[in-house]
Amino acid sequence: MKLFNIHNYLLRHVQVMLSSLGELWRQPVATTMTLLVIGIALLLPAGLYIILKNVEQVSGEWQQANRISLFLQNEMSDRRGEQLAEQLLTWPDITEASFQSAQQSLNEFREISGLQSLLDTLPNNPLPAVIIIEPEENQPQEATEALLERLAALPEVDLAQLDMQWLQRLRSINETGQRGISILAILLSLSVLLVIGNTIRLAILNRQTEIRVIKLVGGTNAFVRRPFLYTGMWYGLLGGVLAWVTLLISLLIISGPIDDLAALYDSQFKLQWFAGQMLFGLPLCGLLLGVMGAWLAVSRHLSAIEPS
Template sequence: MKLLNIHNYLLRHVQVMLSSLGELWRQPVATSMTLLVIGIALLLPAGLFVILKNVEQVSGEWQHANRISLFLQDEISDKRGEQLAEQLQTWPDIVDVSFQSAQQSLNEFREISGLESLLDTLPENPLPAVIIIEPEEAQQQEAIEALLERLDALPEVDLAQLDMQWLQRLRSINETGQRGITILAILLSLSVLLVIGNTIRLAILNRQTEIRVIKLVGGTNTFVRRPFLYTGMWYGFLGGVLAWIALLISLLIISGPIDELAALYDSQFTLKWFGGQMLFALPISGLLLGVMGAWLAVSRHLNAIEPS
């Protein structure tokens, strides 16, 4: 008997769930407009999240290039430069040190620039000797900046420059973007709640007579509330699916130009779509928001409708 009651209970839920989906299907214009609003609201933070994660992927690939270049004074000899490089190798917060003489710097620039004839006309070598330092990757930005100041204070050094300062700025922008996306996701989630809540409120007002009759014959608030909750669930779930489809289409459109740009820079970067994660996150997030919005609307307006 208990199993039969559970079976009947689940069967009624399935019937109400399918009936609610049928109600949406019979109102295609209104349903489509509501789903479009919900889909856009869910798409915006999801799209920004995917873009931010791909930017983090790019910065992560260049993590090893976080090097410090020491440009030595012109009067510093190559022998003294090599001795300084050996001294710096013993510093605990430095992983690797390499010395490049002024002549080696000129030869490298000659090969890269292709300006051999122009460089031959120069009266002297304009390029300084360079010591390239690779600090420990585990160091925080403050520790690397402190190391940079210590190196810049050396008497032999004319200029100490962090080669990837722009990458650190990019990381700071990423952190700001993460917080911005979080705020945007919260605000748009509230907008989804309001949209679904208002939609359910209008549905309740349109069915006031039906609700009064159900209550008059003994229907409980739980029984009356059930179809509206499933309606909110369908709105949120289908809006999440729509947002996922729109996200994939958007990424498909921009993936070609991004691949071409990566090829121009000889990069192995490929756009990560996060399709599997978004397929789970967007519909489930929409479903939860839909149920919450419907529950708030029903709880507020259902008690005000009583049989007279």
């Protein structure tokens, strides 16, 4: 007998769940507009999250690219520059030191910039000779900065620059972006709760007479609440699926140009879609927000409707 009651209970839930979905299907315009609002609210923080994760991936690939560029004095000869590079190789915290003459720097810039005709009009070469230093791998950042100060103090060096500094700025920007995304996600989640809650409130007001009749014949608040909770669930779940589909389409549109840009820089970077995580996370997040919004709306307005 107990098993039979459980079977009826579950069957009733399935019937109400499908009936709630049917109610949404019979109101296509209103349902579509609500789903679009929910989908966009879920899409924005998810899209920004994916962008930040891909930026972190790029910066992570360059973590070991902490090269130090030594720009030498203009009057220094190439022979002296090569000797200085050989001397620097004897330092224990330097693994590689390669010399690049001023003419080589100009030729490289000419190929990259495409300004051959303009560069040919210059009276002399404005670019200095440079020594590219590769510090010892996995050493602390403080040690690398100390090495930079020692190199900058050399009389032959006009300027010493640590190439990792811009990556440090990028990481700071990423951390700021992560906090901004968290705040945005909280605000948009509240907006989803308000949208679903207001939608459920209107549905309750439109069915006041039906609710009074159900309560008059002995229907409990739990019985009356059930279809509205499933309606909120469907709104959140379908809104999450819509956000996921829109996100994939957006990533598909931008993936081609990003791959072309990576190829121009000889990078092996591939856009990470996180499709599996988003497929699980967005609908689940939408479902939870939908149920919470519906519960709040029903709890507030259902008690005010009593049979007269």
